[in-house]
Amino acid sequence: MGKRDSKGNPIKGKQEHFTKLIRATMETPAWRALPPTAQVLYIWLKLEWRGPNANNNGKLRLSVRQAADRMGVMRDTAARAFHELQAKGFIVMTERACLGIEGAARSPAFEITELPLPHGQGRAGRKLFWDWRPGQDFPVMRAGANNPEGRNGKAKPCHENQDGTVIKIRTKGKGAS
Known part of the structure; x- marks a missing residue:
């Protein structure tokens, strides 16, 4: 039970946040095939869900860096856990990550397939x-390369690498003739 004030009312502010794991889900072959890091990541993703009254399933955002920090693992390990959850059908990426205007990044959005979607399905x-069977993984959406055609994240070659005439401008200073 949460803390209460002198009148017996619940104290508003930081309340406990919990999630439940359903035993039927944990007894499926897909769950048993998941590595432990993917099982832990699933719990962290479910903690991002706001519940049935403020359903945000399909818009759950957790970046690989955030997941790695919460789980105490390296980023590559967290990324593999995301891929495993997608391959086994526990999550579906609904929106890709993007680097918005002025560098405001958004991590990918996910749907937890165990939970209902907010728009009444x-x-x-x-x-x-x-429906997962060994050897029959679901497709995994991977993060695309930032700029596959460019060098060092640039679409056009650097100025100093362009061929052509270079105009040298000389300013006259003191003592210049």
Whole structure:
């Protein structure tokens, strides 16, 4: 039970946040095939869900860096955990990550298939992991390269690498003739 004030009312402010794991989900072959890091990541993703009243499923955002920090692992390990959850049908990427205007980045958005979507597709989620079989992974959406054609993140070659005439400008200073 949460803390209460002198009148017995719950104290507003930072309240406990919890999530539940459903045993039927944990007994599926897909869950048992997940590595422990992916199982932990699933819990962290479910903690991003706001509940049925303020359903944000499909818009859950957790970056690889945030996940790695929360789980205490390296970024590559966290990225592999995201891929494993997608491959087994526990999550689906609904929106890719992007680097917005002035560098305001947005991490990818995910849907947890166990949970219902907010726009009324029934009371239960799609539960894609029930259909998973060994060797039949679901497609994984990977983050695209920032600029696959450019060098060092630039679409055009650097100025000093361009061929052509270079105009040298000389200013007259003191003592110049």
